[in-house]
Amino acid sequence: MGNVAVKGGADAIGHAKELVEFYRLREQTPPVSIQQVRTQMRLAVDKVMGEGGLYAPEYAAIALKQAEGEVFEAAFILRAFITTLQRRYYSETINTREMFIRRKISASFREIPGGQVLGPTRDYTQRLLDTTLAEETTETMQDFLSAMTGRIDPRAFADINTFDKVIDLLRREGLLQPVGNDEDLTLKDITREAIRFPAPRSARLQMMARAETGGLMALGYSSLRGFGNTHPTVGELRYGTVPLRVKDPSGRVRYIGKIEVTEAEMITSAKTSKKKSVPYYAIGYGLCFGQNDTKAINMGILDRAMRSPDGRSPATDAEFVLYHTEGIEAMGFTNHLKLPHYVTFQADLSNTRAAVRREKNGQAASSGSPAKTKEKEPA
Amino acid sequence: MIENKKFRSRYNFAFIDEATKKEIRRKLLKAVAIPGYQCPYSSPEMPIARGWGTGGLHVTLAIIGRDDVFKIIDQGSDASVNACNLRDFVHAMTGCRTTFDTREATLIQTRHRITEEFLTDKQIYIFQVPQPEPLRAVERYEYRTRQMHGEADYAKMWVSLYESFVRHGDIMLGAGYPVKVNGRYIMASSPIPRWDIPNFHQAETLYLFGAGREKRLYAIPPHTTVEPLEFEDVRFHIEDFNGENCYQTGHRKAFLDELYLDDGSKKYVVNDSNFLDKLKLGKSTHPFTNPYINQIKA
Numbered sequence: 001m002g003n004v005a006v007k008g009g010a011d012a013i014g015h016a017k018e019l020v021e022f023y024r025l026r027e028q029t030p031p032v033s034i035q036q037v038r039t040q041m042r043l044a045v046d047k048v049m050g051e052g053g054l055y056a057p058e059y060a061a062i063a064l065k066q067a068e069g070e071v072f073e074a075a076f077i078l079r080a081f082i083t084t085l086q087r088r089y090y091s092e093t094i095n096t097r098e099m100f101i102r103r104k105i106s107a108s109f110r111e112i113p114g115g116q117v118l119g120p121t122r123d124y125t126q127r128l129l130d131t132t133l134a135e136e137t138t139e140t141m142q143d144f145l146s147a148m149t150g151r152i153d154p155r156a157f158a159d160i161n162t163f164d165k166v167i168d169l170l171r172r173e174g175l176l177q178p179v180g181n182d183e184d185l186t187l188k189d190i191t192r193e194a195i196r197f198p199a200p201r202s203a204r205l206q207m208m209a210r211a212e213t214g215g216l217m218a219l220g221y222s223s224l225r226g227f228g229n230t231h232p233t234v235g236e237l238r239y240g241t242v243p244l245r246v247k248d249p250s251g252r253v254r255y256i257g258k259i260e261v262t263e264a265e266m267i268t269s270a271k272t273s274k275k276k277s278v279p280y281y282a283i284g285y286g287l288c289f290g291q292n293d294t295k296a297i298n299m300g301i302l303d304r305a306m307r308s309p310d311g312r313s314p315a316t317d318a319e320f321v322l323y324h325t326e327g328i329e330a331m332g333f334t335n336h337l338k339l340p341h342y343v344t345f346q347a348d349l350s351n352t353r354a355a356v357r358r359e360k361n362g363q364a365a366s367s368g369s370p371a372k373t374k375e376k377e378p379a
Numbered sequence: 380m381i382e383n384k385k386f387r388s389r390y391n392f393a394f395i396d397e398a399t400k401k402e403i404r405r406k407l408l409k410a411v412a413i414p415g416y417q418c419p420y421s422s423p424e425m426p427i428a429r430g431w432g433t434g435g436l437h438v439t440l441a442i443i444g445r446d447d448v449f450k451i452i453d454q455g456s457d458a459s460v461n462a463c464n465l466r467d468f469v470h471a472m473t474g475c476r477t478t479f480d481t482r483e484a485t486l487i488q489t490r491h492r493i494t495e496e497f498l499t500d501k502q503i504y505i506f507q508v509p510q511p512e513p514l515r516a517v518e519r520y521e522y523r524t525r526q527m528h529g530e531a532d533y534a535k536m537w538v539s540l541y542e543s544f545v546r547h548g549d550i551m552l553g554a555g556y557p558v559k560v561n562g563r564y565i566m567a568s569s570p571i572p573r574w575d576i577p578n579f580h581q582a583e584t585l586y587l588f589g590a591g592r593e594k595r596l597y598a599i600p601p602h603t604t605v606e607p608l609e610f611e612d613v614r615f616h617i618e619d620f621n622g623e624n625c626y627q628t629g630h631r632k633a634f635l636d637e638l639y640l641d642d643g644s645k646k647y648v649v650n651d652s653n654f655l656d657k658l659k660l661g662k663s664t665h666p667f668t669n670p671y672i673n674q675i676k677a
Contacts, residue, residue: 009463079424086396192402194419194594197522319520329592332429336509339431339461343454343491343650346637347572348553350618358548 024068037061046260046290047071051327052078053191053210055259055289072212076328087192089246092253096263096287097162099240103291106166107234108267114163119239120291166236167265167283177270177280183307197319204306204318205299209288212327213295219325220298223305223315230305230315232266232284239263239291263287266300270308282307393440394472399423403441403596407587410598415560417511417528422594432465434589435488435507438596439469442503442587443486449477450484455492455634455650462490479653482665491554493575495633495654497665498584500601506569511590511597513557513567533565536608544613556615559606560599574617574634577669579605617671623647628658632666632675 038045038061048060052075060078067073103119106112118124170176184200190210195203208216223230241258248254263286270282284304286296305315314320324330391397399421406420425433443449451466453459457479465488470477478484481496488505498504514524517535527533536557543551554570558579568576569588579586579599586599599605607615624631626646633654635647649655657664666672 009458009460010467013460013464076424076428077426080426083395083399083423083425084390086398191423192421194422196419196525197520319522328424329429332431332433333509333592334430335428336430339490340454340459342636343572343634344554344570346634347570347574347618349637350620351549351551351553354549354619355547355551 032065034058034061034065037064041069043291044069044071044074046292047213047295048074048078050289050292050295051075051210051212052082054078054082072327072331076331079328082191090189091256092245092247094242094244094259094261096238096242096261097165099162099238099242099261099263100160100258101163101238101240103239104163104236105234106236108166108236109169112163112166112236113169114161121293165265167267170235170267170281175281176267176283178282195322199318199322201303201307204322205285205287205303207322207326208286208299208302211295211299211322211325212330213292213298215325215327215330216298216302217294219315219321220301220305223301223313228305228313228315229308229310230268230284230301232268232301232304234297235265235267235283237262237264237293237296239293260290261287262290262292262296264293264296264300266297266304268304390472392445392473393443394425394468395423395437395440400441403437406596407438407441407598410587410596411585411600413564414600414603415564415566415597417590417595417597419594420596422591425591427465427468429592430509431461432488432490432507433591434593434596435490435505435591436465436469436589437591438505438587438589439486439488440472443469443473443475445473445475447473447475447485448483449473449475449486449488450479450481450653451477451488452492452494452652453490455636456652458652459490479656481651481653491570491572492634492651493571493578493667495649495651495664495666497667498578498582500583500585503585503587506571506586506588508567508569508588508590508595509592510555511567511588511593511595513565528564531563536565540608540610544610550609550613550615557608559608561603561605565608566597566599572618572634573607573615574671576605576607576615577617577671578667579603580669581605620647625649625655625658628655630658631677632672 038057041061041064044064045057045060048064048071049055049057051071052060052063054060056078059081060074063074063077064071066077101114101117103121104114104117106116167176184198186200186202188195188200188203188206190203190206195207199207222228239260239262241260243255243258245253245255266284266286267281268284269279282304284300284302286299286303288295288299302315302321305313306318306321309316309318393400395403402421406418410416410418420437422434422437425436427433427436439449449466449469450457451462451469453462456462466477469475481487481494485501486503486505487494487498488507490507493504512521512524514527514536517539518524518527527535540550543549554572555568556573556576557565558568558576560566568579581602581604582599583601585601588597590596609615618634620635622631623635625633625635625648627648630649634650636650638646638648640646649658654664654666
């Protein structure tokens with residue numbers, strides 16, 4: 001009965017675990033160091049931290065190495081690690097106006113306070129496979145770095161300021177208004193309690209900040225392409241470091257370090273109610289760990305979309321968006337289909353067989369329509 | 380690199396931090412106080428994938444003590460790969476003794492079966508639940524199903540059972556047959572076969588249910604009335620094995636697995652691995668009895 005009840009399970013899973021390790025190492029290439037992953041796989045580390053919901057670049061790098069570069073798996077490892085840690089503090093609200101800006105662009109205006117700062121981005125490069133990377137050596141790296149640092153003027157850092165945001169300009173002019181619907185402003189912590197619907201905006205944004213980038217992108221895209229009514233403009237996209245503070249037991253606010261975040265403020269024209277005939281703008285907001293434009297922008301699109309549910313577009317349906325972009329849960333559940341289901345299947349089988357027997361004996365439905373036995377596909 | 384030197388072992392007893400365990404225990408108390416009610420809880424991430432038994436693990440780890448004896452089965456089998464993995468995890472995080480023997484265990488975690496052997500008031504039985512919402516098939520939105528439960532508005536559910544009968548001549552629900560608990564809440568029985576459903580009713584043991592991915596806990600306390608949904612003229616019934624018996628033991632009053640052997644022939648064997656072992660070794664057993672099983676001729 002070997003293949004039916006999976007016997008000898010303990011041995012089998014032990015061997016499977018060993019084989020994974022063997023496949024990672026069998027070609028005997030030099031081991032990848034955690035510092036190499038953290039620095040040279042920077043964007044993967046950012047993604048893992050964002051979806052894992054833990055800002056810890058070194059741990060994220062370890063997780064990536066452990067998962068052989070599988071981002072889902074690495075984010076999952078990081079999330080499981082969080083459970084072992086106690087939540088001792090809530091940080092003070094971060095203020096992105098204080099951001100030390102590395103990248104700041106606006107699609108809405110040609111010039112913005114502080115100018116358009118492209119920062120590190122691949123947006124305007126040709127995606128040609130760079131075969132020279134196969135020959136990269138410590139020397140070529142050093143050559144590049146010394147040429148680069150020679151051009152950096154450290155005195156210029158002092159002039160870097162914090163700048164007004166694009167939304168401040170619009171707000172001053174009265175073009176940006178609060179969305180007309182009554183918004184639940186309760187502050188939830190989705191890591192401490194299950195999300196319930198209708199969910200307050202705090203819970204929605206938290207869910208999206210930990211959601212899977214690809215999932216957010218698919219639904220954000222659907223909203224742009226035709227299954228929704230949003231077509232937002234990037235009001236401002238910022239990437240940089242922001243200071244983080246917590247209140248100590250004596251009530252004093254203390255600086256504890258900085259984190260890298262990407263922030264997107266998406267401007268859309270809001271639907272006006274019948275009473276208010278003047279159109280105005282509203283903001284969709286996205287924020288995530290590290291540098292991840294795609295995630296922040298799509299989060300912004302969906303934040304806006306979910307605030308104007310239209311009953312037709314998936315992207316405006318909070319339950320649909322939030323449950324199904326949760327990558328770690330989605331991955332776990334879709335993969336659980338690999339587990340044995342023979343008891344469950346047997347239970348369905350017994351029903352289906354009885355129905356087929358009834359049909360053969362001509363005692364099917366009284367309505368006279370042929371009995372359909374495929375109520376649902378068994379797992 | 381941050382190093383944790385504060386603790387001698389790498390993880391807290393039973394993995395989850397104490398504050399979260401306390402939260403889970405509080406929610407379990409609420410679940411026991413309102414039988415069949417789905418209680419939302421934090422559902423912290425486990426090092427086990429979502430959908431692979433995290434809810435059951437939360438319950439187990441929140442209530443396990445150092446003296447507990449732990450048993451875990453998957454589809455009735457102690458040796459199933461996922462059960463082995465979860466057993467290793469619970470053992471590594473608690474040091475608790477584990478067993479295959481149903482009678483010896485104090486905590487039993489299960490995926491989709493109730494043991495054939497009778498459960499006592501000294502035991503707690505923990506289900507892994509993939510979909511805690513019995514109304515999901517008739518209502519896709521969570522906020523509406525919560526409302527329906529609140530108002531005990533189960534019309535859609537009854538209509539779907541009726542429609543199933545009209546179309547197919549029977550209520551076509553297989554595993555996870557919905558039950559009404561304490562005359563109030565309709566509850567998802569987790570995908571256990573109908574065979575196991577009558578064993579919920581007026582049981583000696585405490586049944587706890589954990590749905591990790593969906594972040595819900597619920598419970599059936601001992602001595603609670605649990606009725607499968609049925610009509611006066613269309614009754615609930617358990618699986619019918621057409622009078623087949625176990626080819627290894629000749630036993631008939633147990634849930635049977637259908638096997639296809641290498642020569643293509645079909646055989647039946649007792650599903651519950653520990654019960655099967657005991658039958659084969661001629662050990663004494665204390666199986667559940669209920670009116671449905673009693674109808675089967677030995």
